[in-house]
Amino acid sequence: MTDTAIRVQGLKKSYGPATALASVDLEVGAAEMFGLLGPDGAGKTTLMRILVSLLDPDEGTCSVNDISVTGRPGDIRRIIGYMPQRFSLYPDLTVGENLRFFADLFKVPKAERLARTDELLSFSRLTPFVNRRAGQLSGGMKQKLALSCALVHTPRVLVLDEPTTGVDPVSRREFWAILRELKGRGVTILVSTPYMDEAERCDRVALMHKGKILARGTAAGIAGNFSGTVYSVESPEPVGTAAWFKQKLGPEQVRIVGDRVLVSLFENAQRIMDDLRRQAESDGKAIVSAGPVSAGLEDVFVAMVARQGDADEGR
Numbered sequence: 228m229t230d231t232a233i234r235v236q237g238l239k240k241s242y243g244p245a246t247a248l249a250s251v252d253l254e255v256g257a258a259e260m261f262g263l264l265g266p267d268g269a270g271k272t273t274l275m276r277i278l279v280s281l282l283d284p285d286e287g288t289c290s291v292n293d294i295s296v297t298g299r300p301g302d303i304r305r306i307i308g309y310m311p312q313r314f315s316l317y318p319d320l321t322v323g324e325n326l327r328f329f330a331d332l333f334k335v336p337k338a339e340r341l342a343r344t345d346e347l348l349s350f351s352r353l354t355p356f357v358n359r360r361a362g363q364l365s366g367g368m369k370q371k372l373a374l375s376c377a378l379v380h381t382p383r384v385l386v387l388d389e390p391t392t393g394v395d396p397v398s399r400r401e402f403w404a405i406l407r408e409l410k411g412r413g414v415t416i417l418v419s420t421p422y423m424d425e426a427e428r429c430d431r432v433a434l435m436h437k438g439k440i441l442a443r444g445t446a447a448g449i450a451g452n453f454s455g456t457v458y459s460v461e462s463p464e465p466v467g468t469a470a471w472f473k474q475k476l477g478p479e480q481v482r483i484v485g486d487r488v489l490v491s492l493f494e495n496a497q498r499i500m501d502d503l504r505r506q507a508e509s510d511g512k513a514i515v516s517a518g519p520v521s522a523g524l525e526d527v528f529v530a531m532v533a534r535q536g537d538a539d540e541g542r
């Protein structure tokens with residue numbers, strides 16, 4: 228076996244006239260934690276469903292641990308654990324019953340079942356809730372149970388589709404701690420997320436938009452390639468100030484983080500910021516300070532999406 232766990236080449240998929248994947252190439256190393264980032268509709272779910280053999284691509288090839296996904300779907304399902312966006316736990320069954328149900332489904336040998344479910348319960352810190360109905364768990368606990376169900380057949384590769392969407396920040400952190408532990412045990416993890424802050428927890432990430440991968444690498448490496456300057460603008464009235472900047476620059480270059488307005492500028496950044504500041508003040512928008520800060524992944528993503536939009540329109 229090679230050190231590459233997931234290998235995707237020239238993958239294309241359309242739903243009628245809608246292109247979900249426009250030729251995607253991707254390689255994920257063994258025991259790597261790889262993040263797929265992108266807004267709704269970027270194509271993350273489609274890519275994942277093809278990888279776990281639930282959907283056929285129109286073109287291209289993919290393999291997991293050197294097994295062809297399209298050629299040997301049965302073998303793929305034995306080595307992959309998949310947690311879809313809406314994982315179907317049985318709300319009327321208890322935590323323990325759900326785990327046993329999935330152990331049955333994945334034909335975990337009877338002799339191993341008890342030890343395996345006990346291990347998963349303790350691993351996901353759900354042992355005290357073993358007799359609680361799944362429908363009565365908190366959002367974070369449901370996600371941990373869904374993860375445990377996806378792990379019941381001891382897969383070597385995990386594919387997780389937005390596992391922390393809608394989960395509170397404390398549970399999100401705990402969920403990621405569990406993923407790190409799995410990675411430490413040698414499990415390869417491909418995880419999609421709309422949260423840019425979660426990208427920093429991955430070894431590498433790919434930024435997806437409209438069925439294409441726009442950038443890939445470490446979060447720090449991608450952010451380091453940002454060619455513009457991000458300004459943090461402090462003002463007593465950030466919402467109104469952000470609206471003013473959006474009107475001047477377009478919505479994609481401006482966002483609010485906490486009580487700061489972040490403004491991305493590309494060429495002649497300092498001169499443009501000085502001009503904008505003067506104009507804002509003459510329009511009655513008080514600005515306390517506007518200094519450059521280091522760019523984050525979101526800034527890079529926004530800049531790339533804007534550039535992509537220009538390219539699509541032949542500008």
Ligand SMILES: Nc1ncnc2c1ncn2[C@@H]1O[C@H](COP(=O)(O)OP(=O)(O)OP(=O)(O)O)[C@@H](O)[C@H]1O
Pocket residue numbers: 242245246247265266267268269270271272273274389
């Ligand atoms: N069954 C389907 N029929 C028609 N179009 C679809 C279908 N599934 C997905 N699409 C379209 O394909 C594109 C990619 O969708 P996909 O679900 O893969 O994106 P995503 O990045 O996972 O977003 P989300 O987080 O919303 O699932 C979108 O434009 C979507 O509307």
